[in-house]
Amino acid sequence: MLLQRPTRTYSSAGSAAGLLAAQHKMRKAGVPEQAIKVFTDFYHQLEHGASGLIPESDIEPLTDIPHIDHLDFDTPTLRAAASSTVVIKLNGGLATTMGMEKAKSLLPVKDGQCFLDLIVEQILHVRRQYDVDLPVLFMNSFRTSRDTLEALAPYPDLALDGLPLEFVQNREPKLTVAELEPISWPADPELEWCPPGHADLYTALDASGVLDRLIASGYRYASISNADNLGAVPDPAMMAWFATSGAPYAAEVCRRTPADVKGGHLVVRRSDGRLLLREGAQVPAEDAERAADPTIHPYFNTNNVWIDLRALREALDRSAGVLHLPLIRNEKNVDPVDPGSPRVIQIESAVGAAISLFEGSTAIEVDRDRFLPVKTTNDLMLIRSDVYSVAADRRLQTTLDRIPLVDLDPRFFARIADFEARCPDPPSLANATSFTVRGDWTLAHDVSVVGNARLEDLRSPCHVPAGIVLGDRS
Structure with missing residues (x-):
């Protein structure tokens, strides 16, 4: 604006x-x-x-x-x-x-x-x-x-x-x-x-x-x-x-x-x-x-x-x-x-x-x-993930001192339909520091991010299989 x-x-x-x-x-x-x-x-x-x-x-x-x-x-x-x-x-x-x-x-x-x-x-x-x-x-x-x-x-x-x-x-x-x-x-x-x-x-x-x-x-x-x-x-x-x-x-x-x-x-x-x-x-x-x-x-x-x-x-x-x-x-x-x-x-x-x-x-x-606004699918992935849970009073809560940084490629993830097609189940981010995606990637269920993870643009559709752990502990 x-x-x-x-x-x-x-x-x-x-x-x-x-x-x-x-x-x-x-x-x-x-x-x-x-x-x-x-x-x-x-x-x-x-x-x-x-x-x-x-x-x-x-x-x-x-x-x-x-x-x-x-x-x-x-x-x-x-x-x-x-x-x-x-x-x-x-x-x-x-x-x-x-x-x-x-x-x-x-x-x-x-x-x-x-x-x-x-x-x-x-x-x-x-x-x-x-x-x-x-x-x-x-x-x-x-x-x-x-x-x-x-x-x-x-x-x-x-x-x-x-x-x-x-x-x-x-x-x-x-x-x-x-x-x-x-x-x-x-x-x-x-x-x-x-x-x-x-x-x-x-x-x-x-x-x-x-x-x-x-x-x-x-x-x-x-x-x-x-x-x-x-x-x-x-x-x-x-x-x-x-x-x-x-x-x-x-x-x-x-x-x-x-x-x-x-x-x-x-x-x-x-x-x-x-x-x-x-x-x-x-x-x-x-x-x-x-x-x-x-x-x-x-x-x-x-x-x-x-x-x-x-x-x-x-x-x-x-x-x-x-x-x-x-x-x-x-x-x-x-x-x-x-x-x-x-x-x-x-x-x-x-x-x-x-x-x-x-x-x-x-x-x-x-x-x-x-202050937990959902302005982009980056925010939505965080909220849907295990970073947050719903308390008895129905407010969102987290046990993390630092919230991971999520940065998804807007060409493939900015729109809800595209985001949900590529990420039907949110990855585990509770042990993540950052998660960056560049390119056309699809994430299967039960994917975990640990430390810093980055998926590079390989110029063709790519897939992360179920159960994969992405990232490091740096």
Whole structure:
């Protein structure tokens, strides 16, 4: 994803026509007026070429924040916090880069269970353990709603009286790169639309009425995380920490390593001391070395956030429903699986960017076990392998001090269908340091990796027989 850059100047007449056409298309499709106002705000940012850059001279590093290990609450405090918290899972993605056409959360990840199965079981475990009505809501997109609700149907006790299981992200037109006009794609008109990014959470909660329903039902706090992050389990200790902090907004961060330099990180704005989320594309070129140095900026953003629902209600009221978050300019093909299809711009924004809007926002350091996203088949192989097991509370756990590095050839393993055809059973990685595959390899069952292993590209399909041990102990 690329944040907006002043790459070209659009004529006022052309961009005005493009905006009017986009607004008309959204109204015709029944998109709420509030979402159209938010889109209009982002559109103006796009046409005016706002840079979005956050230089080192404007910020200070974020340091010395509390660690989750320091949390210690009695059972009544844990129960009280859990009874006033709602869990919201961001579930709008299709994982098109992995070749999926259904909700990514339906992908089997462990012992035949998908993301949704594990999330539901985690919620039900907390309800039983603390005797609380802990709701879970899925923010679906127009492309994931039906699949998700069908997958949740076997859990009739999941929905709580008066609350839905989902609210749906708004949608907006994809724009032509040259004219900023809504793209026309008769081959599949659904591909003319895109979700507006995770920050649409705030607009969708409000426009759907779910925000007010939650507040009226007595819920004060929301735990928000990506559905594909199996580490972001509903934890009453974290709920108690946020409830007792008095903060209107909080972010979970992890210690950065050299492998984390590309992601967003939190910084402190010098002008007012507020926290900012600085994405990699917001770093000026001359600041890239300092921004990537984990000794200077020690934390990265996990996209696990916490928000006081009353504070959100007040912020939306003050801004007439438009929070004026920074834009992300995401350029893609109109058909994600057809690299020859026209390039389009998708207007998006990050949910974590809202941290700067709330005075008193804070952050907490968490361990890596709360950040286990599955973004690629490299991640999927690790999760499916014996590196991780499922604990009694249905969270993923590992006994390893260091997680192996998996690097599969994207030409043959990036898409789910290709990955599963070549690796129907994950290899044992519990004793591995790294596993690299180059070329077209198929792995039989009962393959083990020990130490460092590398399969080279032999320029023809190759096969690893059953029972083979790959690697060394170096």
